[in-house]
Amino acid sequence: MASFVLVARCARTFLPHATRVGRSSSTAVGRTLHASRWFSCSTNILTHNVPADLKYSKEHEWIRVEGNTSTIGISDYAQDKLGDVVFVELPNLDAEFKENDQCGTLESVKAASDIYCPVSGKVTERNETLEKDPSLINSSCYENGWLFKVELANPDEISSLLDAEGYIKFLEEQD
Numbered sequence: 008m009a010s011f012v013l014v015a016r017c018a019r020t021f022l023p024h025a026t027r028v029g030r031s032s033s034t035a036v037g038r039t040l041h042a043s044r045w046f047s048c049s050t051n052i053l054t055h056n057v058p059a060d061l062k063y064s065k066e067h068e069w070i071r072v073e074g075n076t077s078t079i080g081i082s083d084y085a086q087d088k089l090g091d092v093v094f095v096e097l098p099n100l101d102a103e104f105k106e107n108d109q110c111g112t113l114e115s116v117k118a119a120s121d122i123y124c125p126v127s128g129k130v131t132e133r134n135e136t137l138e139k140d141p142s143l144i145n146s147s148c149y150e151n152g153w154l155f156k157v158e159l160a161n162p163d164e165i166s167s168l169l170d171a172e173g174y175i176k177f178l179e180e181q182d
Contacts (some may be wrong), residue, residue, distance in 0.1 A: 039059060054085040057151055057175055062168035064125040066107070069149065072165055077126060080153040081113070081144065084178055090117040092144040095137045097155055098122075102130045104157070107166050111154065113144065126164045128157035 062067045067085035071078040071158035086092065102108050104124040111122035133155045137143055144152040159165075169177060 031161075037161065052108045055178065056088065056149070057171045058177075059171040061149070062125075062165060062170060063177075064107075064168055065175035066125070067124045068123060069123065070125050070165070070168060071153075072159070072162075075159050075162070076131065076156055077128070077159055077165075078153050078156050079125065080148055081122070082174070083148055085120075085146045086145050086152075089113060089115040089120055091115055093143045095144070095154070097133045098124070098130045098139065100130055100133060103160075104130070106161075107168075121156060124157065125168060126157060126158040129160070130155050131158050132156040137140045 034113050057063075058069075059069050063069050063082060065164050067082045067088075069080050069082050081089075092113055092115050094112075096112040098104070098110040102110070104127060106125065106127045110124040110130075113120045113122060129141045137152065137154070144154075146152065
């Protein structure tokens with residue numbers, strides 16, 4: 008699979024998960040850093056896999072189009088920001104959604120996040136494996152961690168999504 012790798016090229020890089028910085032029984036050195044802490048790019052470079060063969064929404068869903076069917080999941084950036092996913096609520100089979108409708112939920116140890124359908128269509132398949140093992144979203148968001156498939160109602164909506172290069176630029180603006 009062809010892919011781009013995003014390397015943060017900013018003056019500051021956001022560290023999205025808590026990190027242990029040391030241990031000491033008598034000082035504050037062992038405290039956990041919180042998600043709102045910023046670090047210099049020179050000491051912490053984050054990378055995110057952004058496959059070139061996918062399209063992306065600004066809500067961080069990806070879509071792989073194969074004929075009139077599209078597979079939908081969340082991006083590497085999104086799974087990294089969420090942290091360890093512990094629960095997935097997927098849309099029902101045969102449910103119909105319009106572009107950008109809320110269609111499910113992901114819960115992690117840090118937060119809950121809505122899933123949006125980046126295109127209009129009818130749900131034709133759900134990744135039932137995620138109900139038993141939601142951590143697949145973290146370990147394999149583009150392969151085994153896909154969320155659901157949709158039969159496209161309006162294939163022209165694909166053109167409004169970002170390609171890999173556009174998504175990388177969008178991510179750089181976010182951080």
